[in-house]
Amino acid sequence: MARLTGEFADWHNLHYSTMWLTGELDLTALRDAWWRVCLRHDVMRRTYLSADEARTFGDPQSTVEIHTADTDAAAIELMRRTLGSPFRLDGPGFSRVVVVQCGPRRFLFGIAIDHIVNDLTSWLRIRADFTDFYNRALAGDAGDITPVGSYQDFATEQRRLFAGAWGAERRAFWRSYTEEFGVFPPPFPVGAANTGEYRSRTVTRDLPANARSLVRDFARRARATPFAVATAGVLAAAQEVTGDPLVGISVNQHGRTLPGTAQTAGLFVQTVPMHLGKRFGSPHETVRDVFLRTLDVFEYSLPLLVCGRYWNETLMAADKEAGLYVGLNEQPPSSFNLAPFTGTDAEYVHLDFPGGKRWPQTVVVSWNLYETGPQLVAQYNENFLPGDAVERLLTSAERFALQTGGEDVRPSPGTTGQ
Known part of the structure; x- marks a missing residue:
């Protein structure tokens, strides 16, 4: 926008x-x-x-x-x-x-x-x-x-839906969500202060070779998704590092989960806020809360640019940074390279281009749970955020998400497991 x-x-x-x-x-x-x-x-x-x-x-x-x-x-x-x-x-x-x-x-x-x-x-x-x-x-x-599939046809249909009951339900959800948590995830309150121009720093932690299976096993026991485990790990770590129970992050939602988008080329991604509203008694409860919130947040997401304008202009401060952004990646970057053309051999080259989008006040945390070489990575502006706080965040998030054992979370009487 x-x-x-x-x-x-x-x-x-x-x-x-x-x-x-x-x-x-x-x-x-x-x-x-x-x-x-x-x-x-x-x-x-x-x-x-x-x-x-x-x-x-x-x-x-x-x-x-x-x-x-x-x-x-x-x-x-x-x-x-x-x-x-x-x-x-x-x-x-x-x-x-x-x-x-x-x-x-x-x-x-x-x-x-x-x-x-x-x-x-x-x-x-x-x-x-x-x-x-x-x-x-x-x-x-x-x-x-x-x-x-035509992106234009899909966009036209979504605009039509947004103008009716479908859109009204989503607007009502996001109004209630912002009433509960505010208009955007809060900053990362760790004594941050601008001390110069943007200066990117990347911290990389090698995870155990079985990190992916540990996260998936945690998700199975909590009856949640690996994404919920990774996200809950960072949210719980933010609570621990800051001492603040009301923490939030931003994550990407792929509107491609909506019908008719699987083979359609276009932009189906938007950033949505996720929160923890309190402390929980066990890691499984934390993951479960995040999982149930993802179901709501993603169900009521507004996947169109026009809806994004509505969201920006009426429900949140436009272009405001979240303190923490979290992503889960299970394929290494090399797997997304273009395949060699028939009759040629390829040697891939990494080039950095100027003008890329930067968020000087955000810590970008990536769980790279590859089959080989899993990593936990944080990118941040070292002229704004203290490095020791970022290091503590990663330590706590890794400890949370890669723990083994623990109790099973079973449905309460009268409820149905998912």
């Missing part, structure tokens, strides 16, 4: 992948494949006329850009400058594909999609379609493009 209303125009919050490709890359087939991707998914032909009105074009709004460079270093710098240029919200689309050729069999490939039209599930779908269309182009397949 800040971008669409004119602020933070340099933020582009890219989803991107870059890789060196060695082998036979057919640039004509690559261009044809991207053209088909853009025709298949209407959100790839989308732009904004204003903060309130989007437009979807009939023709693709981006093509594969081809450049050349004499050295690898020159190719990297050209890719960084070209792929990382911010998208204009009223410009020709929110996607970019760039190829820098350094020789007959060596290419630096990059793809970027603005987060304003894309979430992780959409990224994976677009990635799969791109490689599939490339293989079809190599085989001379010029057949029709199979239609998929």
Whole structure:
């Protein structure tokens, strides 16, 4: 919303992948494949006329850009400058594909999609379609493009629902929620103070190799979800570190759980607040409370931009930071890279682009429960938040979520377990 209303125009919050490709890359087939991707998914032909009105074009709004460079270093710098240029919200689309050729069999490939039209599930779908269309182009397949769900149709239907009883129920829920907890998760009250410009710091804790199974076992015993365990761990840790029983965090809700969105490319993610309103007698009770609250919060989420405007303008302070943000990741970043194109071998390259979205007063906590190398990671502004408080937060959260044993939580008489 800040971008669409004119602020933070340099933020582009890219989803991107870059890789060196060695082998036979057919640039004509690559261009044809991207053209088909853009025709298949209407959100790839989308732009904004204003903060309130989007437009979807009939023709693709981006093509594969081809450049050349004499050295690898020159190719990297050209890719960084070209792929990382911010998208204009009223410009020709929110996607970019760039190829820098350094020789007959060596290419630096990059793809970027603005987060304003894309979430992780959409990224994976677009990635799969791109490689599939490339293989079809190599085989001379010029057949029709199979239609998929339209983001515009989905958005129109959700706006219709929001104007009726469905929307009224959600507005009533969020009014009651903010009456109970306030308009947004509170700051992390640990003596924070600005001492300079934003300075990012990342703290990484290696977790036990069986961390994923420990969290899942905890969730099973509490009759909850692994997400509830991870979230409750940070909430309980915040209570312990701050001594404040009324703590809150922000988390992502994927509106893709709504009907008709599984194969639709577009942005189906919004940030919603989660809270603990009191202290509980056992870790299982804490997890159970968080789990039941997630059911309500996600059931009554408002997945559309227009609903986001309503939420921002009437129920919460726009662009205010939460003190803590929590995410649960079970796939390593490398699994989200674009697959090598047929006939090539890939070497993935990590590039940092300027202009990314930053929250100087938020601790971003990520539970990375990969099959190998699980980690607990915190990113924060060390010129605002004291590092010892972040370290204590991680220690407490890990101790909470990875504990073993404990009592089973069984339904009370007259209730039904979930």
